[in-house]
Structures are given as C-alpha cells and as structure tokens.
Amino acid sequence: MKIKENWSLPNLKEAAKRTRSAVERVDHYYIPANTLDLGTGKTYYISTYGCQANQRDSETIAGILETIGFRPAQDLEHIDVIILNTCAIRQNAEEKVLGEIGRFKKLYRENKDLVIGVCGCMAQEDEFVKLILEKYPQVRLLFGTHNIQDLPVMLYDAMVKHEKVVKIYSKEGEVYENLPVKRFENHKAWVNIMYGCDKFCTYCIVPYTRGKQRSRMMDEILKEVQELKDAGYKEITLLGQNVNAYGKDLEEPIDFATLLEETAKIGIPRIRFMTSHPWDFTDEMVDIIARYDNIMPFIHLPVQSGDDEILKRMGRRYTRESYMKLYRKIMDTVPNAAVSTDIIVGFPNESDEAFEHTLELVKECQFDNAFTFIYSPRPGTPAAKMEDGIDEQTKHERLYRLNEEWNKYALEKNKAYIGKKVTVLVDGASKRNDHVYSGYTETNKLVNFTGENIKPGDFVDVMITDAKTFSLDGKAV
Ligand code: 5AD
Ligand code: SF4
DSSP, rough: OOTTTTEEEEEEEHHOOOOOOOOOEEOOOOOOOOGTTTTOOOOOEEOOOHHHHHHHHHHHHHHHHHHHTTTEEEESOOEEEEEEEESSSHHHHHHHHHHHHHHHHHHHOOOOTOOEEEEEEEGGOOHHHHHHHOTTTTTEEEEETHHHHHHHHHHHHTTOOOEEEEEOOOOOOOOOOOOOOSSSSSSSEEEEOOOOEEEETTTTHHHHHOOSOEOOOHHHHHHHHHHHHHOOOOOEEETTTTTGGGTTTSOOOOOOHHHHHHHHHOSSSSSEOOOOGGGGGHHHHHHHHHHHTBBOOOOOOBBOSSSSSHHHHHOOOOOHHHHHHHHHHHHHTTTTOOOEEEEOOOOOOHHHHHHHHHHHHHHHOSEEEEEEEEEOOOOSSGGGGSSOOOHHHHHHHHHHHHHHHHHHHHHHHHTTTTTOOEEEEEEEEEEOOOOOEEEOOOOOOOOOEEOOOOOTTTTEEEEEEESSSSOOOEEEO
C-alpha cells in the first residue's frame, strides 16, 4: 500500500494518550469561499451505524453538506456523495459496513466522479483503514471523528482535484460550537453535552475512537436547548458516553445534576439523557430526576455483568452491591421509574458461576429493557489480550438464556400497563395503516395505538389494551 504524504492515518496507541492540557474550544465555523457552492445541483446520502453520538454526527455532516449546496438524494442512480458513518463497538457492526461498501462498488464503476466517504469510529482504527486502502478502491474519502468540520475542504480535494483524501487524527480532540446541523426529526432532538470518554472499560474501543472526555460549556448547552424549545421541539436527549461525568473536566467544574436542573427549568416538555455510568451517578441526580416532571423517569444504566470479578476485569469501578444500591435508590425515589441496561456475556473466561450471577441480578432488577451482547474482542483494548477459554456455543447459549430471562420480566412490566392511561409523544403513523400511530411513553415504552387526526409531535393520552415484550398496544382517549 502506498501511503501519500498528505494523508493522516489513525493510530490507536496515540489515541489512548491523555494529557492534562486544556481542551481547545472553537466557537466560529468558517467555510472556505471556494467550497461554498461545491454541492450546487448535487446530491448526497448518509448511512449511519451505531449509537446516538453517530446519529447526531450525521446531522452535523448533513448540515455541512447542505450549507455548501448539496441536497438529499431521492435515489442512488444520480448521486454525487455517499457517506458511511460507521460504528466499531463490535465486530458485526464492522461486517455490515464492509457489506455496504461492497454494494456501492457498482455505483462507483458506473460513475467515477462519485465520492464514497467512510467516517466514524471504524475510520479511527488503523487496521480497518489499511484494509479499506488496500481492498476497497471505491472509497475515495476517509475521515475520522475529529475531522468532520473539515468536510468542505476534503470534498473539494476529492471532487475538484480528484484526490483520494485520508484525514484521520488520533488525538484528544476539541469542542466545536456552531457547526451547521440538519436535524433529522422535527419534534425530538439530540443535544451533545460532552464528547469522548476517559473511563477505558477494558472491552471498549470508544475512548480510543472518540478521544478524551470534553464537556461543552453549560451556557452553550442551555442556549441550544432554549433554541430547540423556541423552535417547537417537544423532547431533547442530552447525549454523552457517560453523562454523569459531565463537567468534571471543565476549568470550573460543574456537575450533571446542575446541568439537568438548569435544562429542566427551560421548560421543554420532555428531557432524556444517555448514557449513565453507575460510577458517577450521584444522589443529587436522582433527586433532581424525581423533582422535575419534565425529566423523564427513564434511566439507561448499563450494568454489563452481575459478577464482581468480571466487573473488576472490565474496569467498571463498581460492584454488584453498589449497582443494586443505586438501582434501589432510583426505584425508591423516582416515581414510576423504568430502568434499562446493557449486558455483555462471554467476557474472557466468564465462568458458569459468573454468568449465573448476571442472571440473578437480572432477576433482582427486572429491567424494563436490556441490550445484550456477546463480548466482541476489539483489537487494541486490554480485554482483547485476556485469555479466553470459553467456546462460542456456550456464549450463544448464555445470550439465549439471558434474553429469555429479561424478556420475561419486561413482558410482566409491560402487562402492568394494561388498563392504564399513558401520555405518548407521537412519532408518526404506521406505514401500513394510517389510523395506527406510534410513539413513546414517559418511561420510554413504544406504544402502537389507534386514533384519528393525530400528528407527529402531538402528546396523546392512550389507554393501554395489550402488552408485548417490546411494545404496548392501545387506543387514543
Ligand atoms: N463487545 C460486546 N459489547 C460491547 N459493548 C461495548 N464494547 C463491547 C464489546 N467489545 C456494549 C456495552 C456497551 C454497549 C454500548 O455496547 O454493553 O454498554
Ligand atoms: Fe466504553 Fe466504558 Fe466509556 Fe461506556 S464508559 S464508552 S463502555 S469505556
């Protein structure tokens, strides 16, 4: 593979370094004049994988593209730019991306001006970038999570100078304010409150792909929330890899409880936040959630495992007991609270006993929802070097048993809603039947319901008539 001088390639080791230096904050976004009409008459398509941080990044990418004249493509026949915003959290996320890049090869063969760009967390991995450069010539643009703001210049180089562009920094990162954004939804919005992660859980690639924890200034966040409220948004989700650690990295430290309270006071009808790490979850936070009606009583609280030895090797910094204490505090303090979680099975050398501990915890907590995964070794992380004698079949059986277990409780929890009235924020009508609508309760339950003359963004009272594991059915009342 020939490496060009003006390429910057990722380096996972470099990405793991953390310094004490202050985060650079860039408040003004400048688009070079020669790129301003680069996209006039041209179209784009973005394919987004992975978490909400990526979805929010794609909204920035779309915002930048539309600022320089591009419009969303109606079909893939006459398209000029395709961006794949990728996820590296597990191997299967990577496989899906490679499949999609493969499918776009034909489009590139027919149109050599087409720019296929790959960005996001996979682009931060050296091995992946090497693979793309060697085997996927149709990818003409590769950029990292720290390079989104450079998109106009990168596209200029790809489209006008016909260069292959590779621009991936592995660094702690900055905080950019005022980047353009095209929100994909009209009544719900993501609000970044921080970027990156410093927790370095031993299985996780995120601290390497997204840099050091960098909190936005509280007044910038509150300004954005106020603007969203003024624009008629009904719900915002405060986003960060670990929102509870918000503000700890600021020169004048501030905590998430304060941010949450100030956000609630703005009066937007629904506030959500994710993701919470049990380690930084303070009693003040629990109290604020309980005190404000517009902070939704729904908490995503990844536990990962119910076994202390595994938790220790995962680097999670809490024990099963301290998790349970926090869980009980939330359930006892926040009226009608719903809690969801993430669980990994098959962490290196997870014993039968350790797995049973996870099942026991699930039984005790009876989560409303759970996202369960088989451990996937991420090259460059400490867990990837741990010995693992557990075979694949055992891991799959554990996942199956775990899913059976949590599904049982989720269904029971949902059944308790039958005959009750809930308030649903409507997302839209069903594609198959326009008298059937869907939306979410305050506790983040998906509700499919019948009604008349209902619009996305409406709050509707719904009587629940039936319950499934993953959703509720009802009628507008
Ligand atoms: N393998 C499997 N699951 C993982 N997660 C993070 N890294 C890995 C990995 N290497 C899961 C965790 C996390 C969620 C977003 O993804 O449960 O909370
Ligand atoms: Fe990954 Fe742990 Fe950071 Fe979450 S808190 S992003 S699991 S390192």
